Amino acid sequence: MRIVKQAAIAALALMAVTGVVQAKEWKNIRVAVEGAFPPFNFVSADNQIGGFDVDIAKAICEKMKAECTFAVQDWDGLIPALQAGKFDAIISSMSITPERKKVIDFSRPYYQSPSSFIAPKTAGIKDTSPESLKGKTIGAQSSTVQAAELEEKYKDSEIKLYPTQDEVNLDLVSGRIDMLFVDKLPGLDWLKTADGACCEFVGTDMPTDGVGAGVRQSDTDLRDQISEAIVAIKADGTYDKINAKYFPFSIWKD
């Protein structure tokens, strides 16, 4: 018992020490984006990153009076690289999910968007319940809320998972998949493109828990500062300006 007690005290002391270290001011924040999820984040032809996530991240950093540097990281590697300390925050349209919360921490949501099905206009799909999509091939980006939802509820459909959303879209156009399941807002954006003209939203949307900035579980101070900054940019109108730049309606989540 004594050893346990000592260990507990030592652990507490360590937490206290690291706690002090962590309460540092965040002057430099390394932010990661996927860079393949327009209009939220993308890498343009001249190698500049942009998008809603990036604009929000910049506004947050400005509010926090911190210098932000951006890194582009593959979607599947975002959480592992965050944990490995390659950067400090993921601001890349990452939905807040119970599984992710087990390994990282999230700020308050900075936007919300439901999940939607997209199918070719000619397919005539109306109902998107698991029963009526039995036998259909449905695509989604791997490691997303949508992929998890499909795996969990659409067991009788064939699920195909891709590294990026662009590839899911490509395969819907080429007809390898019957439909895809995607975050509604990037879906909306894609439907406006020449490739997306083939297709439309079908069935019923599914709500999600919103999108937050992901940080390491040890960086609670950073998490709280980002949350405060999100509220602050909403209050001073910066958020609404950025919102209006990308969407004709509000995507804010209270």
Next chain:
Amino acid sequence: MNWDALATYGPRMLQGLVVTLQLVAISITLGALLAWPVALARMSRSRLLRGVAFGYMYFFRGTPLLAQTFLVYYGAGQFRVQLEAVGLWWLFRDAFFCCVLTFTLNTAAYQAEILRGAIKAVPIGQREAAMSLGLKPRQIFRKIIMPQALLIALRPLGNEVILMIKGSSVAAIVTVFDLMGVTRLAYSRTFDFQVYLWAAVLYLIVVESIRRIWDKIEHYLTRHLRTA
């Protein structure tokens, strides 16, 4: 050990392993069949045949397997209408087929180069001796050159099989749930690095099995070279 994850994803990973083995077995076999004509064309007297074979091998050995897989998979997607017209789209629609096609073409190029090297490595005196015995060119090739060349090619071919087993993991990128595909899925749900460790162990077991089989084959084929 993360027993929960093992219980959930262990069986699926074994299924993935089966897919990997199918992928490799089919590709290596078809590749081996294709490698012979390519190797012979490469050594042919016809400049055209030589050129075509050279170009083919040059391309497939000179570009990454990942790029080739993307080219076939997403490239085919762009030519859906044309492929439908010739009635081949149902094949190219299938990711597994696209992978088998790419891997076959890729491994055939390597295997052809291995065969060519092995055939060239058989001492010229063997052919001359056979000719002086009055054997026909076809007989010389089948009875004298080929058995010796295959022995020389055995080790490099084993290498190629091993490389293919590991290389086949790119299939996961184009939606095939091979061992790597399942592993990525399991990792994206559990965020536990262990699953990659399990995958590594499974790949190791397969490669080690191949290594042992190859030792056995070599032991058998070189029995005439050992002193009693």
